[in-house]
Amino acid sequence: MDIRLLYLDGCPHVSVVEVRLKSALAIVGRGEETIQHVLVETPEDAERLGFIGSPTVLVDGTDPFATGDEHSALACRMFSTPDGRAGSPTVEQLAQVLSGDVPASG
Template sequence: MDITLLYFDSCPSWKTVAQRLATITAERADIAVTHHLVESIEDAERLEFHGSPSILVNGEDVFADADAPVGLSCRVYQTPAGPAGAPTIEQLQAVLPPA
């Protein structure tokens, strides 16, 4: 399974997601994670980037919000503790196909 973490440098939440994905992949040899820096509005539009961090599993944005604008902005995730800059480990695990 391929996971792509799309992000831009000005949004610090991508580092939290990267750490959580590293925790998950330490237990899942079937997962390969790629980090992809989105550097411009043109990149954002081409990638249909709905904010940083975006998590794609096998090319699909698994937390997609059709109403979210495309662009270089920080993304907000709804977690059990309220809005946050990153999904919880449990939320990430829930969107991954079983090993």
Template sequence: MHVELLYFDGCPSWATADQRLREVALARGLEVHRRLVTTQDEAERTNFRGSPTILINGRDPFATGDEPPGLSCRIFQTPEGPAGSPTVAQLHQALGSAGPPGGPDAENQTT
């Protein structure tokens, strides 16, 4: 399974998302790859829907479908209300429901 965290330097929430994602990934024996997004063109190419964006096998499990790509801060809907990153429980659920490595989304992985 390929897990990637996309962010931009001006985002105050990416470090929290990174810490939570690394905690969940470590418990599952997975590595988290980080990618700094610096331009609008790169945001469009990488399906960057705001910072932080988490991709699992190339798919954004938190996308609602109406987020335009761009260098902006992202808001996640959590059980506690809107937040700058998903909860640990939401990340566990996202990683648990992702397909196995080599699944249909594996071809869309970025490195």
């Protein structure tokens, strides 16, 4: 599994997403997986990488939280969670995506 964490320098949510990703990987029995960090610095990088805001999680090249209406942007990103909008998906949302159970969006 290829897991990439795309982010802007100084994004306050990157560390939260990383901790939650590691927890989710442990839950689904894939704790040995490596999370690749990718710094996005230019609009061209954002376009090329499918980056729609910081942080963006790509699993095997796909953003499971994208709805399809977004455009590439050097901006902060918010996610829909059971508790409302947040700067990171929940551990449970990430675990669902990583296990292949439920495709997430938003």
